[in-house]
């Protein structure tokens with residue numbers, strides 16, 4: 001059996017999106033900024049994609065800015081709000097320690113420019129308490145940015161509640177919704193967010209394209225300077241094929257999102273139940289307030305990397321921590337933030353999927369993981385010491 005269970009890293013492309021892109025590449029080669037009819041035909045496709053993307057998240061099409069992906073949208077959102085705040089003497093930003101590196105590294109950069117950053121701790125279930133976010137607000141706060149759903153442990157944050165707190169105080173609120181859009185219902189107006197990032201390749205669209213949603217609260221600062229594309233806020237000839245492909249994938253993903261989320265969550269419960277039978281294992285993140293297609297476990301006494309390689313040999317593509325951190329020896333900053341000790345954080349497994357996964361595939365994931373964990377423990381000196389009582393079990 002072959003199972004791709006790494007949807008949080010990237011997804012395979014939807015057939016509809018591929019077809020939409022091929023059509024653009026073959027037929028619509030004009031530059032949307034050109035005045036002739038070939039250019040204007042491209043401009044029409046661009047506008048339609050903007051309208052479709054806006055509709056999918058409950059925005060106005062004038063609030064949609066196409067970017068090169070989730071990372072760029074995150075960078076631009078944070079930099080814009082920070083610089084706008086600075087104009088009014090505000091230099092404080094609130095976030096969480098479990099954000100994606102596109103947020104955390106941008107915050108590091110802003111710190112070097114003199115901004116103060118408060119990272120509000122998350123609870124051991126991987127969810128931030130909105131009251132603690134509220135308590136961190138000062139009269140210098142220029143921005144609050146909290147991710148919608150975590151890319152490693154899938155936990156869904158109380159975005160609507162935090163947005164209400166920020167709105168009451170007139171503080172701009174941004175959410176990195178890259179893992180959420182297309183997987184759970186996301187409506188910017190219902191949520192009350194001012195800025196939101198999304199990325200096409202996380203919902204079966206092409207890679208290298210994303211969106212920054214921004215209402216009027218924060219004037220955008222350019223991250224890329226040049227031409228007047230994207231209403232003067234993001235220069236560069238539009239990647240029309242990718243933009244149209246993203247819009248097609250998004251339309252498809254949100255069409256039955258509540259239904260597909262329910263179906264996927266059923267499989268998630270099945271998987272969590274099966275993996276929980278492994279002794280000295282623990283689910284990372286809340287069991288229910290998490291993405292429908294995310295399961296993340298720690299197994300005591302083993303190494304995540306060996307686990308991944310052996311699962312790969314059984315046809316299973318999984319992940320341990322985020323793609324950006326794998327390859328380094330540092331344990332996941334998310335697992336550390338929810339209180340997992342280093343030695344346990346190293347033995348983590350992330351399985352991410354969508355509604356297409358079958359019951360049989362989930363059974364195969366459970367059985368293969370059980371077998372591999374058992375094998376790795378049989379050759380693990382750490383497990384041996386744990387078994388003999390020379391080391392204490394943490395989970």
Ligand SMILES: *Cc1c(COP(=O)(O)O)cnc(C)c1O
Nearest residue numbers: 069070071100102151178179199
């Ligand atoms: C993937 C991801 C990003 C980065 O998006 P790219 O389009 O790959 O740049 C940002 N935030 C989260 C939560 C992600 O999962």
